[in-house]
Structures are given as C-alpha cells and as structure tokens.
Amino acid sequence: MEILLNGNSLEVEGIDAEVTVLQLVKTVEESLKGSGSSIVELLLDGTSYCPDETDKIGALKVVDFAKVELVAVSAVEMIQAAFEDGDAGITHLEGVAQQASSELRIGKIKSAMDHYIEFVDGVEWLVTMLNNADRAFAANMAESSVESERQGLLGRINEQMAAVKSAQESEDWVGVADILEYEFPDIFSDARKLIEAILGSSS
Amino acid sequence: MNEELFNRNLNALRRHPNVFSVVAAAARNWRQESYSFETAKSGQPTLGFSDENKRLISYHSRYDPVKEAEKQIQASFQGQTHAMLLGFGLGYMAEALLKEFKQRVNGPQLFVIEPDAGVFISALKSRDLSRFLLDERVALVVGMTADEVGDLWSASLDWTAMERLALIDHPPSVGRFKMYFERVIEKIRYLCNRSKGNLVTLMHAGFEFHSNYFANLAAGFALPGVERLFDRFKGTPAIVVAAGPSLDKNMHLLAQVKGKFPIVAVDTALRQLVANGIKPDIVCAADPSYENSLDFVGVENETEVILAVEPMTHPDIFTSFKGPLMLMTFGGGLQPICKDLREPVGTLGCWGSIATTVFDLVRRMGADPIIFVGLDLSFQDGRLHARGSYSDDIFYEKVHQFTSIEHESAEYINTRGAVKFGRADGSILFTDQNMKLYKDWFEDQFRQTKAKVINATEGGVVDKYVELMPLARVIETWSHKSAPVAEILKSALEKPVTADVQALLSRLGQFRKTMSQNQSAARRAVAICRRLIVTSADLPVDRLEGKSRAEFFDILQLHDQICSDKDLFPWFSIHQTRYITRHTMDVVNLRASATTTVGQWMQQISEFFAALERFHEYQIPLLDKAVEELNRQNKSKTVRGSYCNE
Numbered sequence: 001m002e003i004l005l006n007g008n009s010l011e012v013e014g015i016d017a018e019v020t021v022l023q024l025v026k027t028v029e030e031s032l033k034g035s036g037s038s039i040v041e042l043l044l045d046g047t048s049y050c051p052d053e054t055d056k057i058g059a060l061k062v063v064d065f066a067k068v069e070l071v072a073v074s075a076v077e078m079i080q081a082a083f084e085d086g087d088a089g090i091t092h093l094e095g096v097a098q099q100a101s102s103e104l105r106i107g108k109i110k111s112a113m114d115h116y117i118e119f120v121d122g123v124e125w126l127v128t129m130l131n132n133a134d135r136a137f138a139a140n141m142a143e144s145s146v147e148s149e150r151q152g153l154l155g156r157i158n159e160q161m162a163a164v165k166s167a168q169e170s171e172d173w174v175g176v177a178d179i180l181e182y183e184f185p186d187i188f189s190d191a192r193k194l195i196e197a198i199l200g201s202s203s
Numbered sequence: 204m205n206e207e208l209f210n211r212n213l214n215a216l217r218r219h220p221n222v223f224s225v226v227a228a229a230a231r232n233w234r235q236e237s238y239s240f241e242t243a244k245s246g247q248p249t250l251g252f253s254d255e256n257k258r259l260i261s262y263h264s265r266y267d268p269v270k271e272a273e274k275q276i277q278a279s280f281q282g283q284t285h286a287m288l289l290g291f292g293l294g295y296m297a298e299a300l301l302k303e304f305k306q307r308v309n310g311p312q313l314f315v316i317e318p319d320a321g322v323f324i325s326a327l328k329s330r331d332l333s334r335f336l337l338d339e340r341v342a343l344v345v346g347m348t349a350d351e352v353g354d355l356w357s358a359s360l361d362w363t364a365m366e367r368l369a370l371i372d373h374p375p376s377v378g379r380f381k382m383y384f385e386r387v388i389e390k391i392r393y394l395c396n397r398s399k400g401n402l403v404t405l406m407h408a409g410f411e412f413h414s415n416y417f418a419n420l421a422a423g424f425a426l427p428g429v430e431r432l433f434d435r436f437k438g439t440p441a442i443v444v445a446a447g448p449s450l451d452k453n454m455h456l457l458a459q460v461k462g463k464f465p466i467v468a469v470d471t472a473l474r475q476l477v478a479n480g481i482k483p484d485i486v487c488a489a490d491p492s493y494e495n496s497l498d499f500v501g502v503e504n505e506t507e508v509i510l511a512v513e514p515m516t517h518p519d520i521f522t523s524f525k526g527p528l529m530l531m532t533f534g535g536g537l538q539p540i541c542k543d544l545r546e547p548v549g550t551l552g553c554w555g556s557i558a559t560t561v562f563d564l565v566r567r568m569g570a571d572p573i574i575f576v577g578l579d580l581s582f583q584d585g586r587l588h589a590r591g592s593y594s595d596d597i598f599y600e601k602v603h604q605f606t607s608i609e610h611e612s613a614e615y616i617n618t619r620g621a622v623k624f625g626r627a628d629g630s631i632l633f634t635d636q637n638m639k640l641y642k643d644w645f646e647d648q649f650r651q652t653k654a655k656v657i658n659a660t661e662g663g664v665v666d667k668y669v670e671l672m673p674l675a676r677v678i679e680t681w682s683h684k685s686a687p688v689a690e691i692l693k694s695a696l697e698k699p700v701t702a703d704v705q706a707l708l709s710r711l712g713q714f715r716k717t718m719s720q721n722q723s724a725a726r727r728a729v730a731i732c733r734r735l736i737v738t739s740a741d742l743p744v745d746r747l748e749g750k751s752r753a754e755f756f757d758i759l760q761l762h763d764q765i766c767s768d769k770d771l772f773p774w775f776s777i778h779q780t781r782y783i784t785r786h787t788m789d790v791v792n793l794r795a796s797a798t799t800t801v802g803q804w805m806q807q808i809s810e811f812f813a814a815l816e817r818f819h820e821y822q823i824p825l826l827d828k829a830v831e832e833l834n835r836q837n838k839s840k841t842v843r844g845s846y847c848n849e
Contacts, residue, residue, distance in 0.1 A: 106278045107374030174261035182266040
C-alpha cells in the first residue's frame with residue numbers, strides 16, 4: 001500500500017486493518033497544523049473523494065486500497081487557484097443567471113429555482129474569493145485603485161443580492177429575472193476585469 | 204394617468220361590446236393605489252400590483268417589457284392557427300403574439316383573457332392599444348368567470364378553421380390567478396373535446412340533419428314553441444327522466460307525482476314509462492336517425508304526452524306521433540332564417556345527448572329542484588338502458604341460436620366500457636368515452652345551475668355538484684310544492700301561434716334564385732379555371748397579367764362571395780362538411796405561401812365549384828319540396844295545432 005501527500009511518499013505509522021480513511025485524513029491534518037495547509041482532496045485507487053464526505057470515508061479501510069493520494073493546499077494557494085479559475089467560474093455563473101432568468105420569464109419556476117440556487121452559491125464563491133484577495137495578493141491589493149474597485153464591486157453585489165432575495169421572497173419572479181438579466185451582467189464583467197487586474201499585477 | 208389615451212382606447216374597445224361594458228362599469232371604481240406604474244429603462248410603461256399583504260408583483264420587466272414579451276412568445280408559440288393568452292397585463296405579450304400569426308383564418312385567432320378588470324383599465328390608461336383593440340383577429344375576455352370565458356370562446360370561434368391552439372401563459376397573471384386559469388384550461392379542454400366530437404358528428408350526420416330540417420319545415424314552422432313554458436314552473440320540482448338502466452328501480456314512484464311535478468322524459472325512455480303506466484308530461488326528441496325514431500313505435504298514440512321536437516329530428520316522428528307537438532330549437536339548421544318570421548321557439552342547449560336538452564328545458568321552465576332519474580351514464584348489471592328501449596330492439600336483431608340479448612349487451616360493454624369508476628360503496632362501474640363526456644358536461648352544468656339539482660337515479664356515476672337522494676325521499680321531501688301541471692301545459696298549447704308563412708315562402712324563393720345564379724356563375728368559372736390551368740399553371744400569381752389576371756381574381760372573388768353568404772354557405776358547409784373543412788385549411792395554406800402557383804389555386808377552386816355543384820344537386824330539390832309543402836299547407840291551413848298566419 002502506498003500513501004502520497006501532494007505526490008510525495010508519506011510514512012504513516014500504526015496503519016492496521018481497522019484504520020479508516022477518515023482517521024488517516026485526521027492524522028495527516030494534525031501533522032499539517034501550523035503549515036497553513038489543509039487536505040482538499042483524496043484519491044483512493046484513483047477515485048476522488050472530498051475530505052468533507054466523512055460518512056463515506058469513515059466507512060472505508062485504508063488497507064483496502066493499494067494507493068491513497070492526499071492533496072493538501074494552503075488557503076493562499078486556494079485563493080490563487082480560485083482567481084486562476086475566475087474567468088471560467090464567472091462564465092458559468094453568467095450562464096446560470098441567464099438560464100434562471102429565461103425560465104422565470106416563461107413561468108418555469110421550479111426549474112428556475114434550481115438554477116437560482118446554483119447562482120446564489122456561485123455568487124457566494126465570488127464574494128468569498130474577492131473578500132480574501134488580499135491574503136493571496138497582498139502586494140497588488142495595496143494599490144488603492146484595485147482596492148477601491150474591489151470594495152465598490154462587493155458593495156454592488158451585496159446590494160443586488162439583497163434586492164434579488166427580497167424579490168424572490170415576495171415571489172416577484174419578473175423582479176428576480178430583471179436583476180439576473182440586467183444587473184448582474186455588468187457586475188460579472190467588472191468582476192472579470194478586477195480579477196484580471198489582480199492577476200495581472202501579480203505576474 | 205392619461206385620460207385622452209384612455210378615451211381613445213375605450214373608443215376602440217367598442218368593437219368588443221362585452222368588454223366595453225365591463226370596463227365602463229369597473230372604471231368608476233378603479234383605484235390606482237393597488238397598481239404601481241413605472242417607466243421601464245427602455246421607456247415603455249410597466250405595471251406592478253400590490254396584494255393584500257403589500258407584496259409587490261411585477262407584471263412586466265422594468266428594463267425592457269417589449270423584449271421580454273418577444274422572448275416569452277418565442278418560447279411558447281409554434282405557429283399555431285389560434286392562441287389563447289392567459290393574462291393581458293399591459294398587453295405586451297398580446298401584441299407580440301399577434302405579430303407572429305402567419306396565417307389568417309376565419310374568425311378571431313387570438314383570445315386574450317384578463318381576469319382583473321383593474322389591470323385591463325391600467326393598460327388602457329397607460330398604453331395606446333387602439334390598433335390592437337381594432338384588430339379583427341383579436342377577441343377579448345375581461346373580468347369574466349371561467350365558465351363564461353369558455354362559453355364565449357366556444358361561441359365566437361370558427362371551429363372549422365382551428366387547426367391547432369396554443370395556450371400561452373402570461374406568467375405573472377397566471378401566478379396571481381392560478382386556480383382561475385386552471386379552471387379556464389379545464390373548461391377549454393372540455394370544449395375542445397366536445398367540439399371535436401361535434402365536428403365528427405357533423406361529418407357523419409350533417410347531411411341527415413340538413414335533409415330533416417327541410418323535410419320538417421312545413422310541419423314545424425307554425426308549431427307552438429317551448430319558450431311558452433319558460434319560467435312557467437318557477438320553484439316547482441320537476442323530474443328529468445333519462446333512460447339509464449337504473450330507471451327500472453324507481454320509475455314506478457313517478458305515478459305519485461304525476462300532475463304535481465312536470466315529468467319531462469327523453470325519447471328513449473318513453474316506451475318503458477308507458478309500459479309501466481307512467482305518462483310523462485313532455486317527451487323530447489331531436490335525434491335525426493331512423494333508429495331513434497323507433498323509440499316511438501308502439502307509443503305513437505299517446506295523446507296525453509306533449510312531444511317537444513327539434514326540426515332536425517327524423518321526419519317519421521313528426522308524421523307518426525299523434526299527440527300534441529311543440530317546437531324547440533338548438534339554434535342551428537333553418538332557425539336563423541325562420542326566427543324573425545314567427546314567435547320565439549325557445550332555444551335549448553344540446554351536448555350530444557337528448558338528456559342534456561331535457562335538463563336545459565326543465566332549467567328554463569324555472570323548476571327547482573330539478574330531479575334526475577335514470578341518469579346512470581354507465582353500464583349497470585350488464586345493461587345499457589332501461590329494459591324495453593330501442594337499443595334492446597337492435598340487440599334482439601342480432602340474437603340467434605348461439606347467443607342472447609345479455610350476451611350481445613355484454614359484448615358491447617366489454618368493447619366500449621373502457622372507463623372505470625369506483626363508487627363510494629366500493630362497487631365499480633364501467634362507462635364509455637361518450638358517457639364520460641356527458642357526465643363531465645352534466646357536472647359542469649350542475650355547478651352553474653342556480654336551482655338545486657338532485658340525482659335520484661340510485662345508481663350510475665354522476666355524483667359531483669349534485670345531491671344524491673333516493674326518489675322516495677325526494678318525493679316525501681318535496682311533495683308539498685306542486686303546480687297545476689296539466690293546466691299550465693294546456694294554456695301553452697292552446698294559445699294561437701304567430702307565424703308568417705308567406706314571408707317564409709318569399710325568403711325561400713330568394714334562396715332558390717341565388718342558388719340558380721351561383722350555379723350558372725360556377726359553371727362559367729370552372730371553364731375559366733380549366734383554361735388558366737392549361738395556360739398559366741406554373742406561374743406564381745403575381746406574375747399573371749392582363750385578362751388572365753382579371754379572370755383569376757374574378758374567380759377568387761366569386762369563391763369568397765359564396766363563402767361569405769351567411770345563409771347559404773352554412774348549408775353548403777353542412778352538406779359538404781368533410782370537404783369544406785379540408786378546403787378551408789388548404790386555402791389558408793395557399794394564401795400563406797409566397798410560392799403558390801395559379802395552377803394550385805385553380806385546382807383548389809375547381810374542386811370547390813365541383814363540391815358546390817354536388818350541393819346544388821342535393822339542395823335544390825329539398826328546397827323545392829319544402830316550398831311545395833308549405834304552399835299546400837298554407838292553402839289548406841292544415842298545420843298541426845292552431846296558428847295565426849300573419
């Protein structure tokens with residue numbers, strides 16, 4: 001059996017037939033304390049699992065797998081990765097917002113709400129990413145124009161999210177569709193530019 | 204709010220008199236507070252509505268309502284010939300939809316339903332809708348109940364022109380009036396099924412109906428109408444006798460109410476009633492078939508029974524029945540050409556079964572409660588009808604040494620009884636698709652009937668919006684409310700009838716003349732069609748020139764003129780239902796296509812004139828015979844019942 005952490009072989013003592021994958025993850029996380037990294041993914045004989053899937057991995061025994069690969073990254077690395085995926089993420093969000101809005105306009109509320117939930121999760125991801133930008137790109141964020149753009153953008157996102165949630169709670173579907181169709185495209189476009197600016201300054 | 208705009212729209216709205224009166228009345232109480240107007244970023248007005256919880260619902264996009272409407276229509280309209288828009292709002296979707304109709308067919312194509320008159324008034328006050336309101340393709344319904352919507356729609360639609368119907372939501376309106384629009388759709392589906400059935404019936408039996416109208420014209424024109432009975436039994440219980448198998452259970456009890464409550468029966472039940480010693484006060488007949496005329500075999504001399512008869516009925520019934528006759532009408536046939544020439548006949552509804560007509564008659568007589576017996580609308584104990592009906596006669600004809608009437612009935616039920624109903628007592632009853640449709644119709648009508656309706660069938664499947672009660676208990680409960688039935692009926696029969704036979708003869712003469720003229724014109728036109736096919740078949744119409752062009756358009760004009768004759772064209776349509784239905788669709792397609800050639804048009808028109816010739820060959824002798832009979836009767840004054848010939 002082989003255990004790898006970020007591609008490097010890892011020696012773990014005391015692995016017997018009873019040790020679960022969850023226990024292994026906890027042990028490794030313990031050893032990573034202070035490094036700022038945490039495990040974000042594990043591959044068991046090539047099958048990907050999330051460390052949050054505790055029920056699943058708590059039932060799996062380490063010895064049943066020939067190869068256990070653990071992927072650990074730091075918060076900074078995560079933020080950097082998110083910024084690098086930012087363009088694709090925003091493109092996806094634009095599509096989801098468009099889909100939700102089109103469905104709301106023709107009265108397909110149930111299907112639209114599935115897309116709307118995905119949209120809300122996506123905006124949360126964008127806000128988290130922007131809120132944490134200074135942890136990964138501290139030097140770039142020190143530039144006052146970038147920081148004020150970030151604050152301005154976060155303010156607009158919060159404002160429109162409050163409006164869209166209020167419309168959704170009143171079941172004013174045309175109101176929700178309007179915000180998704182007409183307000184968010186500008187926000188997404190500005191977010192894209194801001195991400196480019198932040199990444200551009202760091203390269 | 205712009206009052207000038209409102210008045211301009213209101214003026215255009217006069218084309219829709221029903222809506223005009225609703226709006227004129229509602230405008231007096233219209234309060235702006237519930238409606239919020241805003242100008243969209245694109246410059247057009249938009250509307251919001253605040254409900255009782257102050258929750259705001261946007262009716263249209265506050266950014267670009269026109270673009271929004273175009274997207275909505277794009278997603279929901281696939282080029283159908285007709286559309287029903289559920290919710291008007293400020294009218295953006297309705298206008299976008301109108302632009303999408305590629306084919307022009309007879310009658311209204313776009314039916315718009317707006318349940319809130321306040322929203323409609325808001326539209327009239329904020330947008331110039333005059334062009335839309337004046338468009339002949341538009342029919343509007345505002346502030347009406349779902350049932351009224353269905354009835355109005357059904358009455359104004361040209362069913363022969365409808366190929367496909369699109370039901371399109373204006374989502375905010377549908378969200379606000381969910382139950383209302385569900386009911387509208389249910390009603391429309393029901394009407395579509397029914398009308399599809401009516402069209403099929405016309406295709407199969409239209410010829411028979413039409414011949415009977417002419418054959419019965421002389422005998423029926425001067426009969427007293429059932430309108431004389433309308434409202435004459437206000438608040439009196441009345442019995443509707445249908446011919447379902449459960450009639451055997453309780454018809455003997457009807458003797459207890461004879462003379463106290465009017466007893467009105469369907470023709471199919473007459474023989475069983477008479478055989479059991481019950482003479483109904485009125486029996487209704489409307490079926491054009493010979494088979495149905497057999498209902499009267501053996502009961503022709505029941506002179507105490509009034510036969511209320513529709514002129515489409517088989518002529519044998521008119522001639523063989525010796526009792527008093529009254530006329531009723533479904534509004535079709537020759538009624539449109541006769542109605543201004545005599546006192547009112549009394550128009551009744553008919554939805555495929557004579558029991559529906561009997562119900563409508565009793566309802567119009569003002570009866571309350573209306574009590575049904577024999578309304579099974581299902582098969583019971585292996586039988587279709589009460590024992591002794593003509594359906595038994597028909598099955599008897601099939602019986603031979605290896606079978607029995609029970610076997611023949613069971614065979615019929617096994618083949619047709621596809622619809623199953625579980626009853627409250629755990630039993631299962633079977634019915635067929637037609638009776639299921641009648642059940643739906645009756646229950647729909649019961650819901651809309653002010654009088655109390657009691658089903659005392661003691662069996663069957665009709666149980667919604669009706670009180671179920673055994674007949675014995677009904678009689679016990681209501682016996683104190685009786686009316687002098689015989690006296691009322693006698694006075695209705697004896698009053699002289701006002702009917703102008705001379706004017707009818709003159710009108711029929713005019714029809715005869717028009718038909719002769721059409722015959723000659725059509726013969727000439729057919730010759731020109733043939734020539735144009737030889738000389739210009741492959742040419743697109745817009746490339747025709749000179750004399751050929753003039754002849755081509757003269758022929759089309761003659762075609763359109765014949766099709767727009769409000770009296771003769773319906774006769775033609777009934778005689779040639781199958782052909783005219785197909786022709787109407789073909790003409791729509793020819794007009795819609797930019798590449799239609801002269802040959803295609805002339806082929807179509809030649810076929811039309813050939814069908815017209817077949818119609819004339821059939822119609823002219825019918826008309827001549829009716830005129831001859833009317834002349835004979837007019838001279839001898841030997842019509843049934845007394846009448847005053849003005």
